[in-house]
Amino acid sequence: MTPGARVQAAIEILDEILEGRPAEQALTTWARRSRFAGSKDRAAIRDHVFDALRGRRSLAALGGAATGRGLMIGLVRAQGGDVDGLFSGVGHAPEPVTEAERAKARDPAPGAEAADIPDWLWPRFQAALGARAEEAGRIMQTRAPLHLRANLLRTDRAGAIAALAAGGIKAVTHPACETALEVTEGARQVARSQAYLDGLVELQDAASQAIVARLPLQPGARALDYCAGGGGKTLALAARTEGEVLAHDAAPQRMRDLPERAARAGAKVRLLATEGLDREAPFDLVLTDVPCSGSGSWRRAPDGKWALTPERLAELGHLQQAILQRAAELVAADGVLAYATCSMLHDENGDVVADFLAAHPDWRLSEEAHWTVLDGTDGFFLAVLTRVGVK
Numbered sequence: 001m002t003p004g005a006r007v008q009a010a011i012e013i014l015d016e017i018l019e020g021r022p023a024e025q026a027l028t029t030w031a032r033r034s035r036f037a038g039s040k041d042r043a044a045i046r047d048h049v050f051d052a053l054r055g056r057r058s059l060a061a062l063g064g065a066a067t068g069r070g071l072m073i074g075l076v077r078a079q080g081g082d083v084d085g086l087f088s089g090v091g092h093a094p095e096p097v098t099e100a101e102r103a104k105a106r107d108p109a110p111g112a113e114a115a116d117i118p119d120w121l122w123p124r125f126q127a128a129l130g131a132r133a134e135e136a137g138r139i140m141q142t143r144a145p146l147h148l149r150a151n152l153l154r155t156d157r158a159g160a161i162a163a164l165a166a167g168g169i170k171a172v173t174h175p176a177c178e179t180a181l182e183v184t185e186g187a188r189q190v191a192r193s194q195a196y197l198d199g200l201v202e203l204q205d206a207a208s209q210a211i212v213a214r215l216p217l218q219p220g221a222r223a224l225d226y227c228a229g230g231g232g233k234t235l236a237l238a239a240r241t242e243g244e245v246l247a248h249d250a251a252p253q254r255m256r257d258l259p260e261r262a263a264r265a266g267a268k269v270r271l272l273a274t275e276g277l278d279r280e281a282p283f284d285l286v287l288t289d290v291p292c293s294g295s296g297s298w299r300r301a302p303d304g305k306w307a308l309t310p311e312r313l314a315e316l317g318h319l320q321q322a323i324l325q326r327a328a329e330l331v332a333a334d335g336v337l338a339y340a341t342c343s344m345l346h347d348e349n350g351d352v353v354a355d356f357l358a359a360h361p362d363w364r365l366s367e368e369a370h371w372t373v374l375d376g377t378d379g380f381f382l383a384v385l386t387r388v389g390v391k
C-alpha cells in the first residue's frame, strides 16, 4: 500500500471508532476484509489510528474536523508531514484538502484541548498533576515505551539484556526498580524472541513492576493477588516470594493464560475460585490491583480517555471501595493489604484509601507511592495498609 492509501485506511477505521466501535475491533475487522494489506501496512495503519486517538481533541482542531479525515489531516500536520503529498487523491489516497477544510483548521487552545483531556476531567487531572498537567497530557499524546521485567527466577537484569541482545533487541535498565528494562531497539521482535519464549523477560510497565517491588514481603510469605487479571503482578509477586502465589479474579476467564505464563516463567501460581477465598485465608499479603479508569495507561488504550464519564468514575469508586473491604477480611492480623491502580486520579487513589480508613479505624496507611507519565512510566498508585498496632 502507498503511504496515502494507509492514511485513507486509517480514516475509514477512525470513522468507525468515532461511531462507537472499540478500536481493536475496528482494526481487526478492517484487516479481515483487506487481505491485500501486508503486515507492515497493518502495523503502520495501527500506528496512525492509535496516534490519532491519543490526540483526538487537539488533532480535530489542527485538522479542522472531529472526523477520521480531520484527525488524519491534523496528525500529518502535527507530525510535520506532507499533507498535500499524502492527500493527493491519486490511487487510493484521500482526496486533496479543500479550501474550506484549510479555513477551519486552527491551533489547539492551551489547557485541556492542547493536553487532549476532556473538559469535565481537566480539573481532576490538574489536581493530580499540578503545574505539569499540560506537559503530562502532551506526553500522553505519544506512544508508551516498551518495558520488560527481568524475571529473577530465571536470570538477572544483565543476563536478560544479553539474551535480548542475542536476538537483536536492545534494552537498557530503567530506574523505576531493580527488574525494569526499557527496549530501545527491536520492540516488535520481543514477543518472538528466545529471551521471551524462555521466560527470561515479561512484558510489564516499569511502574507496575515497581509496585510489586515496594511491597513488604518476607521470604515464603503467603500472598494472594485478589484482582489477578492476566497475572502480570501475580508473576512479579511469585518472583519475589519464590514461593506459591494464589491468583483470584471475579472474572476467572481473565486468568486463562496464567498457568502457561507461570510455567514459562518458572513461577508457582495457583488459581483460586471465589468460593475458595475464605478457606485459604488468612494471607500475609493481599494485593488488590483494582479495576479503574486506566488513566495511567491511556497511551496504550486511548479510547478509554474519551469513553470515561463522571458517572463511570463514581461507579468505579464504589467498586474499588467494595473490593478493598472484602480483601481486608482475608488479611492475617499482622498482614498487609495493598491497594493499587493504574490511574493518576485522586478519586480512585488517595480518596478511596481515605474513605476506607475513615470507615475502618483499625487500619492505617503505612506507605503510599505514585508514578505518573512524567516518570517515564505508566501512571500507577500504591497504598500499603496495615492494622493499627502492627509495625
Ligand SMILES: C[S@@+](CC[C@H](N)C(=O)[O-])C[C@H]1O[C@@H](n2cnc3c(N)ncnc32)[C@H](O)[C@@H]1O
Pocket: 226, 227, 228, 229, 230, 231, 232, 233, 234, 248, 249, 250, 251, 254, 289, 290, 291, 292, 323
Ligand atoms: C486492573 S485489572 C488487573 C490487572 C492485573 N493485576 C495485572 O497486573 O495484569 C483488574 C481486574 O479486577 C477484576 N475484578 C473486577 N471486579 C472484581 C471483584 N469484585 N473482585 C475481584 N476482582 C475483580 C477484573 O476482572 C480485572 O481482571
